Amino acid sequence: MRTIGNIIWFLCGGLIMGLTWWLVGMIAFLTIIGIPWGRACFVIGDFSFFPFGREAITRSELDQYDVGTGVLGVLGNILWLLIAGIWLAIGHLLLAIVCFLLIIAIPFGIQHLKLAGLALAPIGKTIIDSQYARAIREEAVQFPDTD
Template structure:
């Protein structure tokens, strides 16, 4: 089912927003300073081309380790990203979501655009994984937190 949904998504508009991500990635690479953002743009462009069955998850939630992108530098990078590119990509995904919401059959596609709008606001510190991996990471983190709470008592 994911394959069919991804194919329909790609043919009916996903390619446009994926190309927008590539465009901002190329602009970031041209600036040299923006190479880390450009690399992220290409990863998220692939996510934008085929979003069904995938999810963006924070790297520290996945690995239980904080890194440069999930700390204060990541927050600063996300602010810069939002100012220069994230706002425009989020607007594009929001307009696409509204266009999809108009039809009943387009609601799952609109929800994917809203998911992508969220990641376009602050992509630094996130990674793209399958829904199953994201659920397993969240389950594992919850299990660890419960164990810590139980050991405190």
């Protein structure tokens, strides 16, 4: 089912947005200082091509000792938002609207909205398998931090 969803997704905007993420990544690499953002663009671009079966989570969900992105991460996300994030988010929002109008493609519209949120602040996020993410969340519920 995941494969069928990814194939239909690819045709309902995944190809367009994946290539857009990669284009922004190439531009970021040209600036040298943007290499970390460019690398993230290629990872998220791959995720944009075939998102079903994977999800974006914060690194602090993955590692209980991670304290978050910190001040530099927040500044990096703000800089990203102003330069490229808003445009990528708008692209995902427009495709989400089209999917919602088609009614049958509503699940794809929801996925575009998730990617739009990721486009606004990608620093501090990682892409992992959905089953692994579910296992991490279940473990966190079963064994709450007692500190």
